[in-house]
Amino acid sequence: MAKIMNLDGTQQLDLTRGTVEQAYDRWAPVYDLVFGGVFAKGRQAAIAATNKIGGRVLEVGVGTGISLPLYAPNLRIFGTDISEAMLDKARQRVAEGKLKNVEGLAVMDAEKLEFPDNSFDVVMAQYVVTAVPNPEKALDEFARVLRPGGELIILTRVSADAGMRRFIEQKLQPVVRPLGFRTAEFAWSRYAKWLAGAHGIELAERRLIPPLGHFSLVRFRKVDVAKAA
Numbered sequence: 001m002a003k004i005m006n007l008d009g010t011q012q013l014d015l016t017r018g019t020v021e022q023a024y025d026r027w028a029p030v031y032d033l034v035f036g037g038v039f040a041k042g043r044q045a046a047i048a049a050t051n052k053i054g055g056r057v058l059e060v061g062v063g064t065g066i067s068l069p070l071y072a073p074n075l076r077i078f079g080t081d082i083s084e085a086m087l088d089k090a091r092q093r094v095a096e097g098k099l100k101n102v103e104g105l106a107v108m109d110a111e112k113l114e115f116p117d118n119s120f121d122v123v124m125a126q127y128v129v130t131a132v133p134n135p136e137k138a139l140d141e142f143a144r145v146l147r148p149g150g151e152l153i154i155l156t157r158v159s160a161d162a163g164m165r166r167f168i169e170q171k172l173q174p175v176v177r178p179l180g181f182r183t184a185e186f187a188w189s190r191y192a193k194w195l196a197g198a199h200g201i202e203l204a205e206r207r208l209i210p211p212l213g214h215f216s217l218v219r220f221r222k223v224d225v226a227k228a229a
Helices: 017-027 031-035 040-053 084-097 135-144 163-179 188-197
Strands: 003-005 011-013 056-060 076-081 102-107 120-126 146-157 201-209 215-222
Touching (some): 040 120, 040 201, 076 084, 188 201
Parallel strands (some): 076 102, 120 146
Antiparallel strands (some): 003 011, 146 215
């Protein structure tokens, strides 16, 4: 199995686009049943933050569209996902719910978003960053398509930097990789390092989200340089 290097110099298991796509194609029929309730509080918190901002929203990793009915009707939503099977579920949900504020749904790579710069007031990514092959590249893309003054809102698993929990997360990594997950590579220090190198991005909020306090809702704001001047 191919290896890639972690930011701290240790080796991590490779995760390719094909691995993720296949994993979520398999999850599509049962995703809402398995994860709908587990991630409900985080989902509601993220949508509430988005609804306060308003405007045009990109949800990366929209999956089965479970979040779509929760957005305020005055928002304009575009959803992307790597899995066609997931998007089939989302399209069905849009049709059945007559969700007229959904502009479109498309298969798209989170690391290569097919939108111009400064296209959205909010970029939402729920449980996506830890599932893409190159997380920093995806975060850069999210920031690129975000308008100045807009917010990048992510729900994400934050792993431990040390201790027994980190040991357990490292042991679980080979087990959960085929499911499209990673457990041990995303301590807060990794996000902080990305933020330090991201031009014009600032941290607006970070708070713990159930279950188990292992997840966080994080809001990054893109600085409006013109207004700041």
